[in-house]
Amino acid sequence: MRRRASLVLLAVAVFLAALAPLLRWYAYPRLARVPAGTYQTAVLEAKDATLVDYARMEPRTVPKVTLVQTLKGNVEEARKVRRATGRDVVVWDTLTHMTGPDGAMISKIPERYVFDAHGQQPVHAGGEHVDGTPVRRDGIEYKWPFLVEKRDYRYFDMQTRTSAPIHYRGTRSFRGLDVYYFEQTVPWTRVPFPKTLPLGVTPEALRQLGLERWYTTRRMFWVDPVTGAPVNGEEIHREELRWTDRPEKQPVTAFAGHVKMRADYVDSTVALVTSQRRLVLLLTSWLPWGSAGLGAALAALALYLEARARPRRAFTGQKAHDGGKTERQAPGKRAARSRGGSP
Amino acid sequence: MRALVAAAAGLAAALALVLTVTAIGPPEGETSPKPLLTSAPAHP
Numbered sequence: 001m002r003r004r005a006s007l008v009l010l011a012v013a014v015f016l017a018a019l020a021p022l023l024r025w026y027a028y029p030r031l032a033r034v035p036a037g038t039y040q041t042a043v044l045e046a047k048d049a050t051l052v053d054y055a056r057m058e059p060r061t062v063p064k065v066t067l068v069q070t071l072k073g074n075v076e077e078a079r080k081v082r083r084a085t086g087r088d089v090v091v092w093d094t095l096t097h098m099t100g101p102d103g104a105m106i107s108k109i110p111e112r113y114v115f116d117a118h119g120q121q122p123v124h125a126g127g128e129h130v131d132g133t134p135v136r137r138d139g140i141e142y143k144w145p146f147l148v149e150k151r152d153y154r155y156f157d158m159q160t161r162t163s164a165p166i167h168y169r170g171t172r173s174f175r176g177l178d179v180y181y182f183e184q185t186v187p188w189t190r191v192p193f194p195k196t197l198p199l200g201v202t203p204e205a206l207r208q209l210g211l212e213r214w215y216t217t218r219r220m221f222w223v224d225p226v227t228g229a230p231v232n233g234e235e236i237h238r239e240e241l242r243w244t245d246r247p248e249k250q251p252v253t254a255f256a257g258h259v260k261m262r263a264d265y266v267d268s269t270v271a272l273v274t275s276q277r278r279l280v281l282l283l284t285s286w287l288p289w290g291s292a293g294l295g296a297a298l299a300a301l302a303l304y305l306e307a308r309a310r311p312r313r314a315f316t317g318q319k320a321h322d323g324g325k326t327e328r329q330a331p332g333k334r335a336a337r338s339r340g341g342s343p
Numbered sequence: 344m345r346a347l348v349a350a351a352a353g354l355a356a357a358l359a360l361v362l363t364v365t366a367i368g369p370p371e372g373e374t375s376p377k378p379l380l381t382s383a384p385a386h387p
Binding site for chain 2: 007008010011012013014015016017018019022023026027030031033035036037038039041043066068070072073074075076078093094095097099103105108110262264
């Protein structure tokens with residue numbers, strides 16, 4: 001009975017010991033992925049911001065500018081790209097919609113971002129764009145890969161449509177989570193006008209006026225290192241309309257403000273990330289370490305039961321599975337023989 | 344010999360479980376019918 005128990009324990013111990021590395025290095029890279037059908041929104045606000053009045057071509061201070069950012073996973077497009085490339089991808093159609101204090105649209109910039117569902121690398125399968133202009137991304141955008149490293153990453157900037165390093169600046173505590181803080185500064189760069197502007201203003205009309213758009217930003221992200229999801233984001237953003245042929249004329253500030261995530265969106269993002277990081281930790285840490293530990297304990301128990309079973313069998317004279325040991329005589333018999341005398 | 348068979352059974356079960364789970368994979372989901380927002384939802 002003890003022998004059977006030790007064999008069952010041994011089988012379970014091997015099962016658990018084998019499960020640990022399989023989960024960490026085989027299952028995790030295949031199972032941890034950004035869901036193709038993600039739908040997420042974020043509202044960011046800039047209080048006491050400066051905004052251009054296109055009717056007068058003058059900057060004015062407004063109490064609040066709001067940016068609404070929507071990420072929508074396009075599952076049908078992801079399937080098409082997967083069929084074409086053989087890679088597990090996510091296609092995000094996004095919209096960054098900016099409104100003034102009265103809720104009127106200031107600009108709207110749509111994007112399509114195609115990336116590897118597991119590693120976050122951009123996938124160039126056609127269809128990638130920013131505001132309708134094809135782009136070829138290099139680096140990440142919106143989200144970091146799972147299990148973020150303490151290093152710089154390349155981050156795609158939708159305004160300049162280029163990628164540049166975003167620097168790791170240390171570990172911070174944010175709403176009870178240990179997060180990695182990243183920062184990127186985009187120097188003054190000439191950028192295209194958004195295709196959709198307020199009051200029927202067109203990019204072509206602004207160009208004919210002799211204006212071009214320049215932009216600089218300091219971008220900050222607090223990123224959960226397990227899921228790679230930012231739990232907070234801020235930008236100190238400045239845009240100017242500069243006169244191309246009249247250097248004596250002062251540039252017009254098109255937008256200047258410190259953009260921060262609205263408090264309720266920070267709360268919901270932290271709650272979402274906290275639940276998702278448990279799933280990633282389950283595959284990368286809790287289950288592998290738990291099964292390895294339990295496997296080792298059960299293997300030790302199996303050995304102990306086996307060791308206890310062996311001498312008992314030998315003593316009682318069982319020959320089966322004992323390696324063919326010679327039968328020991330009972331002490332009584334030996335004593336009786338010795339009493340009988342010897343030559 | 345029996346110990347080897349038990350160990351092999353444990354290993355095979357672990358492989359079968361992990362291969363099955365990864366082959367099934369997480370559900371893909373569907374494209375959300377919700378629109379790309381053009382106004383900020385009200386603060387709760």
